[in-house]
Amino acid sequence: MRNIRILNDSPEYLLKLSGVNVQVANKILFSDVNLILHPGEQIAITGQSGSGKTTLLRTIAGLIDLQAGSILFKEKSIDSYSMPQYRREVVLINQQPVLFKGTVRENLERPFKYKVAEKRGFTEHEVSGLMAQAGLDIDMLNQEALELSVGQKQRVCLIRALLLHPAVLMLDEPTSALDEESEDLVNQLIQSELQNGTGVLTVTHNYQNNRDHFDEQIKLAIPDVDVN
Numbered sequence: 001m002r003n004i005r006i007l008n009d010s011p012e013y014l015l016k017l018s019g020v021n022v023q024v025a026n027k028i029l030f031s032d033v034n035l036i037l038h039p040g041e042q043i044a045i046t047g048q049s050g051s052g053k054t055t056l057l058r059t060i061a062g063l064i065d066l067q068a069g070s071i072l073f074k075e076k077s078i079d080s081y082s083m084p085q086y087r088r089e090v091v092l093i094n095q096q097p098v099l100f101k102g103t104v105r106e107n108l109e110r111p112f113k114y115k116v117a118e119k120r121g122f123t124e125h126e127v128s129g130l131m132a133q134a135g136l137d138i139d140m141l142n143q144e145a146l147e148l149s150v151g152q153k154q155r156v157c158l159i160r161a162l163l164l165h166p167a168v169l170m171l172d173e174p175t176s177a178l179d180e181e182s183e184d185l186v187n188q189l190i191q192s193e194l195q196n197g198t199g200v201l202t203v204t205h206n207y208q209n210n211r212d213h214f215d216e217q218i219k220l221a222i223p224d225v226d227v228n
Contacts, residue, residue: 047220
């Protein structure tokens with residue numbers, strides 16, 4: 001089945017996918033995906049398990065090659081950017097949070113040790129504000145990151161991404177390990193980021209309950225075609 005959407009051809013977009021096809025081994029994961037993401041817009045990516053939602057985010061992040069189609073970021077092919085530069089602007093947060101040995105503070109500081117982001121940095125005021133908005137105590141900065149709960153790790157990963165001020169934020173089930181109160185806080189934090197002009201792509205299994213948070217929905221279907 002093809003995944004078709006009417007495209008808004010406004011030139012002021014952050015991301016534009018046109019006819020994107022991805023195949024792994026002999027299996028087509030998705031085909032003819034079209035998408036335009038504008039500043040301040042949040043698009044939900046939905047579909048059954050196995051329809052390629054996570055793979056689509058990884059493809060946009062430049063981690064998986066296309067078989068056909070194109071991906072443009074700010075009207076230029078993503079191949080025209082260095083990957084470190086592109087991934088500072090287009091940030092993917094995995095469903096399984098990725099943190100490293102060390103304190104929460106050290107994990108938040110880690111991206112800024114790389115050349116592409118070393119001049120940006122962040123302030124204590126910025127960190128404390130994001131921690132509070134995410135429902136995390138400021139004292140957690142000195143805790144060992146690997147000892148946090150999965151829900152706490154998810155929120156730390158979100159804060160780390162927001163400190164980079166990305167143009168595009170890609171979230172893979174960002175609230176899957178959160179209780180209702182924490183989920184509401186994270187959704188409010190994402191809404192604040194949208195107001196700052198960030199574009200957001202979110203993989204979700206809970207679209208119907210949160211549809212007011214989204215501007216568009218892209219529904220992927222499981223293809224029934226193998227490539228011999």
